Amino acid sequence: MSEAPVFLDIEASGITGGSFPIEIGWAQPVQAEGGWALALRSILIRPIQPWLDEPLRWDRAAEPVHGLTREVLLQEGLPPDEACDVLDGALAGLEVASDTGANGWDADWLYILYEAAGRSPRGWFLGEPKSGGLVARRLRAAGLDPMTVRPAMARWRPAHSHAAAEDAGAFAWEWAMAELLAAGGATGLTSENLPELIPAPIWPRPLAGGYRRREG
Template identity: 40%
Template sequence: MICIDLEASGLARESYPIEVAWKCTESGASDTFLINPGTVGGWDYWDECAEELHGIEPELLAQEGISADAACSRLNAALAGRDVISDALEYDGFWLRRLFRACDVEPGFLLVGLEAVLSTEERIQYQFIARAQFRRHRALQDVNDLISAITAARSECGG
């Protein structure tokens, strides 16, 4: 199972991805990186409320972020041909589409929701577990929490 999480500049239609993390439960392989929005024309929307949640400042993105092209290449190289699980399919899908379209590249992996790995009962249990996890949002911690919540939901429901 591979899980992914993205942090973004906000939740508006003008928002874009600023951090990506993924982890594979079978191999333990993982990756996390920041994306420099300055490498894509028009990526200038910034929501200070979103910054309060993830704690990532625009200056950090400019200093440590990789280009959007490098982000697409890195994701495709690592996740090619795999189903990748998101617990926020609508949002993460939106930001991944923005990233790949900005680079005129197709993703080499398929983003899927929790229904790909959890039954309806397990998804309800997952929601209870996930709501109890309030903290600053960073992509790698969110991926680890996602994996823990999926595992706990399966265990609670006898899966």
């Protein structure tokens, strides 16, 4: 079996032209004893001064959404060149997708990050389809209908938190569940009987450490 794809998510200073990346998270389904686990990782980005020189590029109204402040980023974030080193080391040679795809916001923010580092991604790129498309592709490969299975899984899917790795992990969870459903069968699947078809104790869960979590 080929290596599972990586799902990537980016939190940014806002959703406006000129906004910049502040956190990048990624998640990959990995085979584990008894099934699948989720390898999650995230990094904070330290804003460079030109990003901060234009006040409108930082949307303070977004702070309660993503849960990060400029002060935290300046203290704990990686400078762009180091962030790019981490991304290249982690993602080279892997299929990488995001929820906005190769022509959306995430691609724009990656361009801004790598431009600040004075280089391009090495050994990887943000591809198509989008994250949801990769999940649908895996389901179809297993003979399952994404239009039926994804809504049935939605009740149990990890909640959207605006912590980058956790949000990437929600798609990785769907992909790994597709693997379990392919092995265990999904005849008559509904949101009510999913735990009967795939017992909750073997559902994919994040491995410990290496990413920002949102409490509550």
